[in-house]
């Protein structure tokens with residue numbers, strides 16, 4: 276016996292599926308990329324940066340899950356494979372283990388800026404749909420990204 280899944284997403288919500296999956300993919304790539312930084316960061320600030328990148332990838336995992344579960348709650352299908360994440364993400368991995376700590380911090384700040392910008396556009400679409408609950412989730416993520424960008428830039432300033 277097959278049970279048809281209820282179609283919770285109206286036509287308005289459907290226009291969010293792709294943009295939200297792009298943002299979800301950004302979180303997934305950020306999660307791995309921040310592990311790369313945690314593992315390969317070098318220099319006199321090793322201890323604090325190693326710990327900071329761990330804090331950031333734990334946070335990225337939380338945001339990934341938050342966004343995917345919000346999508347499920349409004350009847351959308353969150354992307355759930357690395358293949359999808361790699362094809363949809365706007366941010367790119369560096370994969371270079373010899374990258375300097377400064378480059379890693381600058382890269383994270385730049386990625387977070389890209390992610391905040393994409394989330395902002397998605398939040399505007401959600402608002403136009405009358406879905407302010409989804410917009411609230413997205414705006415909350417933007418606020419957290421902006422705080423991290425500020426802290427990364429403060430770490431980088433001489």
Ligand SMILES: [Fe+2]
Nearest residue numbers: 313314325329
């Ligand atoms: Fe670790």
